Amino acid sequence: TLMMQNHLAPVPELYVSADSAQKLKREAADLVSWDLTPRQTCDLELLMNGGFNPLKGFLGQEDYESVVETMRLADGTLWPMPITLDVSEDFAAKVEPGQDIALRDAEGVILAILSIGDKYIPNKAREALMVFGADDVAHPAVNYLHHVAGPVYLGGAITGIQQPVHYDFRARRDTPNELRAYFRKLGWRKIVAFQTRNPLHRAHQELTFRAAKEAQANLLIHPVVGMTKPGDVDHFTRVRCYEAVLDKYPAATTHMSLLNLAMRMAGPREAVWHGLIRKNHGCTHFIVGRDHAGPGKNSQGVDFYGPYDAQELFKAHEAEIGIEMVDFKHMVYVQEKAQYYPANEVPEGDTILDISGTELRRRLREGLEIPEWFSFPEVVKELRRTSPPRSQQGFTVFFTGLSGSGKSTIANAIMVKLMEQGGRPVTLLDGDVVRKHLSSELGFSKEHRDINIRRIGYVASEITKNGGIAICAPIAPYTATRRAVREMIESFGAFIEVHVATSLEECERRDRKGLYKLAREGKIKEFTGISDPYEAPTAAELVVDTEGMDVDYCAQQVLLKLESMGLIAA
Ligand code: PPS
CATH class of the missing domain: 3.40.50.300 (P-loop containing nucleotide triphosphate hydrolases)
Incomplete structure (x- = not known):
């Protein structure tokens, strides 16, 4: 198919050439500038490097409202997540559409220029309801929307000057085009991506390995290291854990790359968004599990989304996303067989062993045993270092x-x-x-x-x-x-x-x-x-x-x- 031939050609980036960047950076020093929040810096990185292709900048009002209401840009293109630049009232009062402003990171380095096309006040309650399913601050992104994000949004095209600098795990970070080039170089054609914000244990290793085998594809472990759910294991620890698990796959079938995404925990919409992002990174298949990118329970104590809502929404848009969904086979350990089975293939009468996330945290906290069938000793060692009893x-x-x-x-x-x-x-x-x-x-x-x-x-x-x-x-x-x-x-x-x-x-x-x-x-x-x-x-x-x-x-x-x-x- 067309997709199979072209999926490794470069995606458009928003960067200017190195020469122009130098000049632009000097000129930008005179512009009014906005200091990006950590989340905005993550969004900007993926805008500039093509991870959010086809977006050319932060959404203007028309696109924003269209995305909120219909999951599509104003021109009809599928895009489920509002990527917006929220600013304070004071800052908004200083700038007007038509003006260029400099966007700076936490250290004051100018990363990009935003040509303001639009300045508008969002209906946050509506955004919460439509994008996250409820205007309930028990949802971390709704809480962010109401309590952290500024009241005014600026939309407009981005001119990229430089990537945000990361000092940690540099060799493990790839732009969409770097990953595409890597896949081309190795002759990989089919690639299954696995999204994660948690340490990987044996069940995850089994399921990703199986998913790749069934799709006859190579595997990309693509963990999020930008911003995940508050309370998650920090990414430093997780990456050390992932590196340990990487050795457990057959050599040369599997690659790991870190994605500096700021997650929203938006369940179904997030799954579609994740699919588009992985497509941009050159992948052909994407694993969607039970309760993908789920935020947990709402203020009534009920899950925000149904366990398979994400799979359903993804399936309904699969062709348009341009990446094939591999549904997560929930893997469980069968004691009598001493191996992992998909939950629906467990032999009659056999005993399933499982350790929930809550139970794992309890065992770490109290310094109790974590069995070898559950995780790899190297992973447990890293987790114990970070969470001593x-x-x-x-x-x-x-x-x-x-x-x-x-x-x-x-x-x-x-x-x-x-x-x-x-x-x-x-x-x-x-x-x-x-x-x-x-x-x-x-x-x-x-x-x-x-x-x-x-x-x-x-x-x-x-x-x-x-x-x-x-x-x-x-x-x-x-x-x-x-x-x-x-x-x-x-x-x-x-x-x-x-x-x-x-x-x-x-x-x-x-x-x-x-x-x-x-x-x-x-x-x-x-x-x-x-x-x-x-x-x-x-x-x-x-x-x-x-x-x-x-x-x-x-x-x-x-x-x-x-x-x-x-x-x-x-
Ligand atoms: S606070 O309210 O927590 O900031 O007070 P703190 O830093 O603990 O300081 C209290 C000690 O300062 C002395 N002191 C006063 N305390 C209360 N009110 C007034 N106006 C005041 N002026 C001086 C007082 O010795 C307190 O010490 P403690 O150890 O509590 O007796």
């Missing part, structure tokens, strides 16, 4: 309570006890230490207290990320700020909020620093509990009351809590 991960203990409630004393006791156990780095971010080293210019207004707490949160999140234990002991009087700190930290490790609930009367009675007296006399303004608010936590992991309890007992309670959460070895 909880008792080796970083965490933050965050004390909050009134001045003189005993926070610092308990925090100190905890620190010393943890150091006595040894083996883990511990940092105490006590109120006084912080106010001396991090926040010496701040006072006690709401604004200053918030800045102070956020700084503590940031430092604690870095410590937690790097496997240490951070112990914080500020007053932290505001619920919203404490919540913000919790969010900062929980993406890296556990956050244990401990309310030291000593009453105001008791703190004032003790008045260890003589501050309450001064506050009563009006000599200290905005004093917490006297002339400034303290919002007591309602959902702290632990509440300790120092009245009638000695410090040692309180510290013991905290340690027991940490033990029960698996954070320190019993």
